[in-house]
Amino acid sequence: MAQRPRGVGIERLKTGVEGFDELVAGGIPRGFFVAVVGEPGTGKTVFCIHYAWQGVLEGDKVIYVTTEESRESVMRQAAMFGMDFAGAVDRGRMIIIDALMKSRGDEWSLAELDLEEMVEKVIEAKKRLGYGRARLVIDSLSAFWLDKPAMARRYSYTAKKLLYRWDFTTLAVSQYAITTGEAFGWGVEHVADGVIRFRRRIRRGELKRYVLVEKMRQTPHSLRMHEIEIVDRRGMRVKGPVEYRREDVALPPSVVRRIARILREAERETP
Numbered sequence: 001m002a003q004r005p006r007g008v009g010i011e012r013l014k015t016g017v018e019g020f021d022e023l024v025a026g027g028i029p030r031g032f033f034v035a036v037v038g039e040p041g042t043g044k045t046v047f048c049i050h051y052a053w054q055g056v057l058e059g060d061k062v063i064y065v066t067t068e069e070s071r072e073s074v075m076r077q078a079a080m081f082g083m084d085f086a087g088a089v090d091r092g093r094m095i096i097i098d099a100l101m102k103s104r105g106d107e108w109s110l111a112e113l114d115l116e117e118m119v120e121k122v123i124e125a126k127k128r129l130g131y132g133r134a135r136l137v138i139d140s141l142s143a144f145w146l147d148k149p150a151m152a153r154r155y156s157y158t159a160k161k162l163l164y165r166w167d168f169t170t171l172a173v174s175q176y177a178i179t180t181g182e183a184f185g186w187g188v189e190h191v192a193d194g195v196i197r198f199r200r201r202i203r204r205g206e207l208k209r210y211v212l213v214e215k216m217r218q219t220p221h222s223l224r225m226h227e228i229e230i231v232d233r234r235g236m237r238v239k240g241p242v243e244y245r246r247e248d249v250a251l252p253p254s255v256v257r258r259i260a261r262i263l264r265e266a267e268r269e270t271p
Contacts, residue, residue, distance in 0.1 A: 010030075010218055011029070012024075012025065012026045012027030012028060012029055012030065013028050013029075013030060013054075013055070013058075013060075013133075013135065013169050014026075014027045014054050014058070015027065015028065015047070015050055015054060016050040016051060016053055016054030016057070017047060017050045017051075017235070017236050017237065017238065018235075018236070018237035018238065019226075019237055019238030019239075019240075020047075020211070020236075020238050023211075023221060023226065023238070024213055024216050024221045024222075025219050025220055025221065028169060028194065028216070029169075029194075029216075029217070029218055029219065030133070030167075030169050031164070031167060031168075031169055032169055032170070032193040032194055032216075032217070033159075033160045033163070033164070033170045033191070033192055033193050033194075034169075034170065034171050034172065034192055034193060034194035034195070034196060034216075035172055035174055035188040035189050035192035035194070035195045035196070036048060036171050036172065036173045036196050036198070037173075037174045037176060037188070037195060037196070037198070038175075038176055038197055038198030038199060039198075039199070039200060040175065040176075042198035042199060042200045042209055042210075043198050043209050043211070043228060043230060043236055044139070044140075044173050044175075045074075045077070045139055045173070046077075046081075046230055046235060046236050047171075047196070047198070047236060048064075048137045048139050048171050048173060049074070049077060049078050049081065049083060049085075050081075050083075050235055050236060051135065051137065051171055052064050052078075052094070052135060053078065053083040053088075055094075055135035056083075056088045056093050056094055059093075059132070060132065060133045060135050061126060061129040061130065061132050061133065061134040061135070062088070062093065062094040062095075062129075062134070062135045062136075063094070063095050063096075063097065063122055063125045063126065063129070063134065063135070063136050063137070063168075064085075064094065064095070064096045064097070064136075064137045065096075065097045065099060065118060065121075065122065065137065065138045065139065066097070066098055066099065066100060066139055067099040067100060067113065067138075067139065067140055067143035067144075068100060068139070068140060068143060068175075069100060069139075070098060070100050070101050071096045071098040071101070071108075074096060075089075075096070080232065080233065081233065081234060081235035082233055082235075083235075092128075092129065093129075094129075095108055095125040095128065095129060096108065097109070097110065097118070097121050097122065097125060098110070099113055099118065099143070108121070108125065113143060113144060114144075115144045115155050115158065118138075118144070118159075119158075119159060119162045119163065122136060122163065122166075122168075123166060126166055126168075133167065133169075134166065134167055134168050134169070135168070135169055135171075136163065136168040136169070136170040136171070137170070137171045137173075138159070138170065138172045138173065139171075139173040140172075140173035140174060140175050141155075141159065141172040141174060141188055142173070142174040142175045142187075142188070143175075149187075151187075152188065153187035153190055153191065154187070156172070156187040156190070156191045157191045159172070160191050160192075172188055174187075174188045174189070189214075189215075192215070193215075193216070194213070194215050194216040194217065194219070195213075195215040196211065196212075196213055196214070196216075197211070197212045197213075197214050198210070198228075199211075199212065199225070208227060209227070209228050209229065209230070210225050210226065210227055210228060210242060211225070211226050211228050211238065212224075212226070222241075224241040224242065225241070225242045226238050226239070226240060226241050226242065227239045227240060227241075227242055
């Protein structure tokens with residue numbers, strides 16, 4: 001009997017990013033908890049905005065938690081790409097939970113940057129929006145453990161477990177440090193069903209942005225790094241795979257030097 005190809009029969013949610021869904025067999029599997037990771041300025045928030053707006057277009061219940069920008073800032077950024085978040089909120093198709101402007105004290109703001117309070121507010125928002133397929137963006141989840149990075153993995157697991165039963169397909173952003181290019185706590189990647197990594201490099205004096213799908217369970221995803229661009233009034237699109245370079249397959253210089261040193265020492269010891 002012929003085996004069914006991997007990924008067949010899995011409901012997948014489109015991201016709305018031109019050229020990206022082809023990298024993940026058509027979209028993100030429903031119910032997944034996906035980490036969107038990378039340094040500042042690499043395109044993580046723009047990617048999440050696309051994902052949220054695609055949900056509005058498809059009639060999903062959309063909840064967007066913002067911890068590092070105000071609700072108004074997220075709306076303005078979406079509007080720059082022709083995405084009417086403000087209208088979606090007014091029509092009851094979307095709720096934006098503001099965890100930055102705590103002093104405002106409106107219904108959809110967090111009084112404190114507390115994980116359990118955030119989860120409770122998200123569930124309350126889902127009840128308000130009503131029954132149906134739901135998309136959740138948490139931008140960023142790492143904001144909840146910046147002062148206690150050792151708790152990153154536990155907090156990530158707690159968020160995933162509590163939200164899973166509500167049928168959310170979640171993008172959880174994790175900020176990386178500019179100086180090291182590493183995560184604060186290395187937590188969300190360990191518990192996530194998928195990891196989408198954004199990167200940046202300077203090439204010939206110009207900033208280039210890239211995306212790599214490092215993990216996506218139940219998905220025959222691309223293993224190539226792809227260049228992306230963010231265009232005014234259009235948003236993000238995937239330009240194409242990055243060409244292989246010599247350094248992609250060559251050993252790191254430190255390893256080469258170590259091997260050379262070992263060989264020299266071996267030669268000296270040989271009678």
